[in-house]
Amino acid sequence: NAGVTQTPKFQVLKTGQSMTLQCAQDMNHNSMYWYRQDPGMGLRLIYYSASEGTTDKGEVPNGYNVSRLNKREFSLRLESAAPSQTSVYFCASSTGTGARTPFFGQGTRLTVV
Amino acid sequence: ELKVEQNPLFLSMQEGKNYTIYCNYSTTSDRLYWYRQDPGKSLESLFVLLSNGAVKQEGRLMASLDTKARLSTLHITAAVHDLSATYFCAVDMGAGNQFYFGTGTSLTVIP
Numbered sequence: 001n002a003g004v005t006q007t008p009k010f011q012v013l014k015t016g017q018s019m020t021l022q023c024a025q026d027m028n029h030n031s032m033y034w035y036r037q038d039p040g041m042g043l044r045l046i047y048y049s050a051s052e053g054t055t056d057k058g059e060v061p062n063g064y065n066v067s068r069l070n071k072r073e074f075s076l077r078l079e080s081a082a083p084s085q086t087s088v089y090f091c092a093s094s095t096g097t098g099a100r101t102p103f104f105g106q107g108t109r110l111t112v113v
Numbered sequence: 114e115l116k117v118e119q120n121p122l123f124l125s126m127q128e129g130k131n132y133t134i135y136c137n138y139s140t141t142s143d144r145l146y147w148y149r150q151d152p153g154k155s156l157e158s159l160f161v162l163l164s165n166g167a168v169k170q171e172g173r174l175m176a177s178l179d180t181k182a183r184l185s186t187l188h189i190t191a192a193v194h195d196l197s198a199t200y201f202c203a204v205d206m207g208a209g210n211q212f213y214f215g216t217g218t219s220l221t222v223i224p
Contacts, residue, residue, distance in 0.1 A: 031210045040122075042201060042216040043156075050210045058211065090155065096210050099163060101146060102203070104156045 002026050004105035006091050012111045013081045021076040021108050023091030029103075030096035032074035033058075034066060036087040037107075043090065049074055050096060081112045115140050117204050119215035126192050126222055134218045136185040136202035144205035145185045146212070147176050149198045156201065160187075192222045 045058030162178035
């Protein structure tokens with residue numbers, strides 16, 4: 001059982017380039033999330049999708065867009081990367097009901113130069 | 114704006130000692146989660162606390178939740194080196210299924 005799978009695991013971008021981070025879950029979860037992790041700041045919510053067909057902004061949405069492609073997949077797009085977006089990005093999913101524990105992918109380490 | 118604060122941010126403790134990590138949050142929530150993260154790795158779920166007064170224990174770790182005080186604690190008993198990691202608490206906002214994380218507590222257990 002793969003759980004939450006993120007691709008790529010590592011990426012280096014030049015300032016101004018665009019890219020899409022992919023996330024897929026095979027747990028039939030309703031809700032999915034994108035976080036960024038920076039030293040000393042914990043995890044900050046970028047965007048989330050409470051259910052298929054809906055997306056909402058989290059704490060730090062500026063510079064990002066998301067697409068909930070279907071129930072399994074939730075992608076994060078950087079249209080014009082900036083050095084301030086250098087971070088580790090985590091995707092997570094949860095059932096949306098019951099205990100609702102978020103389960104995390106392995107992360108994408110992104111460097112913008 | 115929801116704030117989730119953990120303290121201490123850094124903790125160095127000797128093997129065999131006890132200590133407590135605190136997680137305070139600024140808004141009403143009856144669900145709280147604790148995670149562990151090893152360097153360069155993802156987050157691993159440790160505990161889910163679903164109501165006021167909830168207590169969960171696994172090995173040398175015990176977590177509790179006081180929703181009235183908006184406080185959760187993670188107590189470490191007789192620490193061992195394998196517990197060295199960063200520990201995060203996260204609060205469930207409920208509506209919209211948003212989860213907000215504390216800044217983490219980096220724990221180092223030294224012989």
